[in-house]
Amino acid sequence: MIELRTPAEIDEMRPAGRFVASVLEATAAAAKVGVNLLELDAIAHELIRKAGAESCYIDYHPSFGASPFGKVICTSVNDAVLHGLPFDYTLKDGDLLSLDFAASVNGWVSDSAISLVVGTPRDADLRLIETTERALAAGIAAATVGNRIGDISRAIADVARAQGYSINTDFGGHGVGRTMHGDPHVPNNGRPGRGMPLKPGLVIAIEPWFLETTDRIFTDPDGWTLRSADGSRGAHSEHTVAITEQGPVVLTQRSS
Template identity: 80%
Template structure:
């Protein structure tokens, strides 16, 4: 079911957005050579406890997950691009890390993701990350009253394909509110002027992601982490936004 939020409810979602942004700022800054993924998860977990927030991931068990997630942040490294389950891995120079985090504050959820390079950057990785961020900005700009879901999807896909990347449609953006995942689904490619009309009060997580040389993925033996079929690297960028009469409002904006 698609729910529209009142202006007062959107204001109530701001603390969740700010908190999710702060956790991603802290964990991305901590993602350095020699740091274990489990340390990043513990940092996020500690911030959740200190803020009195609730994790959206730790007990999460959708149909595509082998078991409850069991951790509080997704840490996808190199050829992993989504749903990376934190494990005993020490970050190395040149690793590309995507961090995806969602939490509930006062009953409202926000969801966001960022990709960063640990240590020495590779130009191809920088380009990969930059294009997901460019696509995210394009998708947000299209999230305006009078447009349709297809306008967001087309804007994202145009950027990705324009840079030569293939777009996987298995996973994409989604509605956000009292729970992390809700209707509508927001594919990362589509046709403009098609689909659900965008109305004030619709809150969405918009999340372009792609891999360097393929659009095919498989699930790691951990039952969660999604990796590229050909070993190429992936990047992921995401914000939770609210559609308002004055334009899109980014609830998870980072300083």
């Protein structure tokens, strides 16, 4: 069911957005060569505890997950692009890391993701990350009253295709509110003028993710982590966005 939020409810969602943004900033700053993925999860866990927030991940067990997730942040490295389950892995120079985090504050959820290079970057990785960020910006710009879901999807796809990336539509954006995942689905490819009309009060996560040389993925033996079929690297960017009469409002905007 698609729910529209009042302006007052959107204001109530802002603390969750600020908190999610702050955790991503803290974990991204800590992601250095020699740091373990489990350390990043521990940082996020402690920030949740201090804020009195609730994890959206730790007990999360959808149909596509092998078991409850058990951690509080997704850490996807190199050929992993989504749902990366933190494990005993120490970050190395040149690793491409995607961090995806969602939490509930006062009963409202926000969801966001960023990608970064640990240590010395490859030009191809920076291009991939920059493309996801530009695609996210294009999707947000299209999230205006009077447009449709397909307009967001097409805006994202146009940026990806201009850089030669193909697009997987198995996973994409989604509604956000009292729970992490709700209707509508927001694919990263679509036809303009198609799909649900965008109305004031709709809150969605917009999340382009691309792989360097494929659009095919498989699930890691951990039952969660999604990896590229050909071993190429992936990047992922995401914001929670409220659609208002005044234009899109990014609830998870980071300070940098």
